[in-house]
Amino acid sequence: MSDHAEPATRALARWVVQTQWQDVPEPARLAARRSWLNWWGCALGGAADDQVQRLVSALALAGFDGPAPVLGRGERLDLPSAALVHAFASNILDFDDTHWATAIHPAGPVASALLAWASAHPCSGAEALHAFVLGIEVECAVGLALSPAHYAKGWHITATCGVLGAAAAVGRLMRLSSSQMACAFGHAATQASGLVASLGSSAKSLNIAHAARNGLLAALYAQTGLSASAGVLEERFGFGDLMGEGRFVLASLPGPGSHWQVQDNRFKPYPCGFLLHPALLASDSIVQSHGLVSADAVGQIRLRVAPLAATRANRPDPADGMQAKLSLQHATAIMLLEGSAGVRSFTDVAVVRSQVLRDKVQVIADEGLSQQEAAVEVQLRQGTVLQARYKPQPGDEHPSLDDAGLALKFADLLAHGAPHCPADRLAQQIGATEQLSDLHALMDLTLP
Amino acid sequence: MSDHAEPATRALARWVVQTQWQDVPEPARLAARRSWLNWWGCALGGAADDQVQRLVSALALAGFDGPAPVLGRGERLDLPSAALVHAFASNILDFDDTHWATAIHPAGPVASALLAWASAHPCSGAEALHAFVLGIEVECAVGLALSPAHYAKGWHITATCGVLGAAAAVGRLMRLSSSQMACAFGHAATQASGLVASLGSSAKSLNIAHAARNGLLAALYAQTGLSASAGVLEERFGFGDLMGEGRFVLASLPGPGSHWQVQDNRFKPYPCGFLLHPALLASDSIVQSHGLVSADAVGQIRLRVAPLAATRANRPDPADGMQAKLSLQHATAIMLLEGSAGVRSFTDVAVVRSQVLRDKVQVIADEGLSQQEAAVEVQLRQGTVLQARYKPQPGDEHPSLDDAGLALKFADLLAHGAPHCPADRLAQQIGATEQLSDLHALMDLTLP
Structure with missing residues (x-):
């Protein structure tokens, strides 16, 4: 519904201010509820991570203090720093959502900031979900305008x-x-920043954390009357000029009858690099058909994947949980041995568990396979060969969890990172967010 | 002293860690003392500004709180937020230092961050000045490696x-x-960010403020063991790759016998955009020769400047003090009327005072003038024409205050922004920084 004569920044601003919850069609609301639940799981699942502990320690050394509770933990910080920790925690397990057309993980910056704000202000569930959808659409609209050059x-x-x-x-x-x-x-x-050079270190999750904090501050600066460029997306020396390819053109923004970007948000089934997913799905098929595999029974395993996957993720001997997230051998072995691959399957301890079978996995680059495909052959000592091949449905290249999968993932994440939380009650409250008159009760359920 | 075989990031890091105070030669120390005094004046002169008040209000709304006192004001914040306010205040009057080879205002991010840190840790004056010089050299070395493409x-x-x-x-x-x-x-x-599109709004000073805060946080993250790229300046998808022109080559870093970048730091005589300075200096000549000009006596004023100055600063009707800092008409008028152009000459009230003469100033782009030159002709009603032209000495294109000028500027700034401070005693303490065993006494002198 953008007016093409109106500059992009103003058009986007007007759209955010004017779009009502009634304007969000049911398919977009449904997609938003899924993204919302997935975010809560990721944020609480990451809350106890060692990296989060370090970040909270750094903030304490810096003298941060304030009224906002950190979800899943309970320390109190100023609102922007709470947003920072939320976003960091929700990304640290590498299990968050993906909008594939842009490679954005949309929920993190948005949910983290809005919940930090809501912790010190009255906010109904419907208002929160509404703001959540609007934030996601803004990120994705801006991302689409810059893609693919910006990320590349x-x-x-x-x-x-x-x-x-x-x-x-x-x-x-x-x-x-x-x-x-x-x-x-x-x-x-x-304030927009974040280098891809940071991927592979804690600075990656910090990039997303800073986005959440800085976005909250940006709104606050504007509310307080501190001035800024009101044409920043399209004007010379502005965002599109420096970080895009010069011109900044926004596609039309969604309305009651149209497709919303949040509907394209996907939830990966496994907390690891997406290059491992086809191998995990193929291995899962073997377990579904033949049951768990015992290492003693196996002679050799041949895993065929696309050449890019073989180049990036042929890692026979991962040193720790972080490297396991990029090891085809570990992923294949852990799935065949245990029949699942959740957050506890990519820890330092899991790397020890997978070794007995991992050493038997041979990774083969196969030009005939796309990045979304994989083929596994498990050769048993007694002669049988178990085989499975994963190939996605055309038009749905990125495997995504369904509602049942999301519910299991949520429970798994809570058991991992926030075992003190009443997981079932929390899942029920999150699912009923639109009916909540205030979010405080929901947030309080996460505190120790 | 950089080893050319060593990657830039590691070479710079090693230089910062290994360079001793004894390695800083006297000319660099002298230049550092001037930059230090100038920064304190700017930070305290800006402390009571309406924009600073807004920023502090925004931070209060965000729930910030902590142990570090804001210099010149006394509110207590966490260390990074104190750094933020210091840097914002020190830039808000547009009166800070300039390293012309890069267009960096070096002292702001560095002094603001280190003093916030020092407010909660023991720190001698010599340690502080030493860290101040190292920070300035790092900024300028990185800036030189990216110049001129980055700012352009x-x-x-x-x-x-x-x-x-x-x-x-x-x-x-x-x-x-x-x-x-x-x-x-x-x-x-x-975390590096900041768009030139923000110039002309409060977001400009916020860019510098964020740099101070984020730099402090970066050091703290590293201290706490949060990992990041250790080759960020030179590696693919890193800082030089994205924000420079691909390759990142650091010039040799200074040592005991060499020239330091801090020696090239300059202190502008007027608190406004440098494009106005030649017009102010030419107008000052007229006042020196003919005395103050009365608006009633003037028919017309013709101001000739370089085309760039005419394009950027032909602003006949500035709406407020901020716009006045980029108005050739205002600058010329206020100097001719009042014979000086200090911090109180670029306020909302000063814009009202200049109007009577401002309307008579005609700005003319003259291809024959460089950006450092200006020519003023004041046509009096009775027929006389007063003329003056400013052209700098070759090799010294950027007018800079000497020690006496810096002392007057400091006193003027304190009277403007921090009249509660004992200005003389503070100037004396700042001048004797190297002898202070701890900076706390100095910082406490600035508090109400």
């Missing part, structure tokens, strides 16, 4: 676009005017 | 390079190891 060049797109999504969501909860929202985008875009 | 493209270079300078200074005070320092640079560079 080396910008960590979840961070650089996420800051705008976070500003949109918090700005909407603050009820900013249209011109204040454009100003919030100005403050957000001038 | 639209990156706000004080912010994008300042974050590395702030990380270096704070990291040095923390006594980070060489590999921790490289990691701090990784955390700093992945």
Whole structure:
């Protein structure tokens, strides 16, 4: 519904301010509820991670303090720092959502910031979900306008676009005017940062964390009357000029009858690099047909994958859980041995468990397979060969969990990272978010 | 002293960690003392500004709280947020220092961050000045490696390079190891941000403020063991790759016998955009020769400037003090009317005072003038024409205050922004920084 004569920044700001919850069609709401549940699981599943502990320690050394509780943990911080920790925790397990057209993980910056804001302000569940959808659409619209050049060049797109999504969501909860929202985008875009060089280190999750914090601050700056460029997306020396390819053209923004980007959000079934997923799905088929595999019974395992997967993830001897997330051998072995691959399947301890079978896995690059395909052959000592091949349905290249899978994932994540939480009650409350008159009760359920 | 076989990030980190105060030659120390005094004046002169008040209000709304006092004001914040406010205040009057080869205002991010850190840790004056010099050299070395493409493209270079300078200074005070320092640079560079589109709004000073805060956090992240890229300046998808022109080559770093970048730092005589300075200097000549000009006596004023100045600063009707800093008409009028152009000459009230003469100023783009030149003709009603032309000495294109000028500027700034401070005693203490066993007494002098 964008007016093509209107500059992009103002059009986007007006859309965020004017779009009502009634304008969000049911398929988009349904997709939003799934993204919302998935985010809560990831954030709580990551809450106890050693890296999160380090981050919280660093913030304590810096003297941070305030009224906002950190979800799943309970320390109290200022609102922007709470947003920072939420987003860091929700990304640290590498289990978050993916909008494949942009490679953005949309929920992290948006949910993290809006919940930090909501912890100190009244906010109904419907308002929160509404702001959540708007933030996701803003991130993805901006990301689409910059794609594919932006991410290909080396910008960590979840961070650089996420800051705008976070500003949109918090700005909407603050009820900013249209011109204040454009100003919030100005403050957000001038803080946009995040290098792909950070991938593979803690700085990766920090990029996303900063996007959440900075987006919240951007909305607050605008609310307080600190000025910024109100044409930042399209103007010279602005966001599109520097971080895109010069021109910044926004596609039309969604309305009641149209397709929303949140509907394209996908939830990966396994907490590891997507290059491992076809191998995991093929191995899962073997377990489904033949039962768990015992290492003693196996002679050799031949895993065929696309050449790129073989180049990036042929890692026969991962040193720890982080490397296991990029090891085809580990992934195949752990699935065949245990019949599942959840958060506890990619830890330092899991690497020890997989070794007995991992050493028998041979990775073969096969030009005939796409990145979405894999073929496993398990040669048993007694002569039988178990075989399975994974090939996605055309048009649905990225495996995604269904509602039942999301529920199991949520329970698994809570058991891993926040065992003190009443998982069933929390899942029920999260599922009923639209009916909650205030989010505080829900957030309080996560605190120790 | 950089080893050309060593990657840039590690070479820079090692230089910061290994360079001793004794290695800093006297000319560099002298230049550092001037930059230090100038920064204190700017930070305290800006402390009471309405924009700073708004920023502090925004932070209060966000729930920030902590042990570090905001210099010149006294509110208490966490360390990174104190750094944020210091840097914002020190830039808000547009009166800070300039390293012309890069267009960096070096002191802001560095001093702001290190003093916030020092407010909660023991720190001698010599340690502080030492860290200050190292931070400035890091910013300028990185800025030189990216210049002129980086700023020309639209990156706000004080912010994008300042974050590395702030990380270096704070990291040095923390006594980070060489590999921790490289990691701090990784955390700093992945937070580097700031669009030139923000110039002309509060977001400009916020860019610099974020650099100070983020640099402090980067050092802290490294200290706490959060990992980052340790080759961020030179590696693929890193800082030089994305924000420079691909290759990142560091010039040799200074040592005991060499020239330091801090020696090239300059202190502008007027608190406004440098494009206005030639017009102010030419107008000042007229006042020196003919006395103050009365608006009633003037028919017309013709101001000739370089085309770039005419394009950027032909602003006949500035709406407020901020716009006045980029108005050739205002600058010329206020100097002719009042004979000086200090911090109180670029306020909202000053815009009202200049109007009577401002309307008579005609700005003319003259291809024959360089950016450092201007010519003023004041046509009096009775027929006389007063004329003056400003052209700098060859080799000294950028007018800079001498020690006496810096002392007057400091006093003027304190009277403007921090009248509660004992200005003389503070100036004396700042001048004697190297002899102070701890900075706390000095910082306490600024508190109400």
